[in-house]
Amino acid sequence: MRAVVTPHPGDYDVMRVAEVPVPTLGPREVLVHNAASGVCYHDHLIRVGVMRRGITFPLILGHEGAGTVEAVGEAVRSLNPGDRVACTQWTENCGLCRFCRTNREPLCAERKYFGHDRDGTYAEFFKIQEDSLLPLPPEVSFEDGAILSCAIGTTLAAIRDVGGTQAGERVLVTGAGGGLGVHAVQMAKACGATVIAQTTSRDKVELIRSVGADTVVVARNGQFADEVKRAAGGEGVDVVCDNVGAPVFDEALRATARGARYVLVGELTGDPVTFNTARLFLKGVSLLSTTSTSRTQLADVIELVRAGRLRPIVTERFTFADAPRVHRLMVERKLSGRVLLIP
Ligand SMILES: [Zn+2]
């Protein structure tokens, strides 16, 4: 099969299309004929060597995919060849620990990250455990299906479940033009919130408005807290869904209201931040985080998309050979929403 292989950490061109063996299946694993692979900033952080934990090279990147079941291991019960499926971002969780038993599989000590600890979706076929796959209804395309878990499921985890967003609250989404951002805006609207969206790109304002943001704030010289507070009626926002991390942390924290929940979702630079912790407790602000998507959260996202309550934003499609160029465009912030590699 054809795959985009990253032989070792390096610059964009380190990734190349190669012919590799089709993965062989364990008893509880499923081989999926991949129709589309989402491209995530996480992939860049692995490729460039910023993320190291659990990673061995050569590696097939990508944790976002959807397609048709090609073959199933002997112990697989819920899926058959020909079924349309979408996947979570992890595999090999134990299924038994307190996290697996309470719909928090991403915290399982045994789970492996797909396209990180294990070969992922930048390939014609990928293998993943049965528990990481859910049926994709006929109303949802493969291209939309490929981005449900990471680009949408993570925002559901952050805004609805960890952030506990209530109808009538005010939510700040940072990096609102990106793959998570455009879906975080929609998720906050689906929860009944007023949404204030922050971006650094004037070019992305129209897209962010089109997905439902009530106010779009374009940060100038990194500053946006005062404008966000004004848009939130003066005191600030109740929930922050922060898809950017260190570069915006100080301003986003300044934009919070009393009792706010600040949910860390993305970290683009890995730079440390320093802040006076009294800024949290004097206002009763909770600092929270989430990563990845549980099986039940993916099921909820599939239903939201199937019912037309949330629209996956796929803006561009590329071939495997374009992978180096796609990573470059992503790092240079020239991409909006999610883009796909089509096998
Ligand atoms: Zn991702």
Ligand SMILES: [Zn+2]
């Ligand atoms: Zn477990």
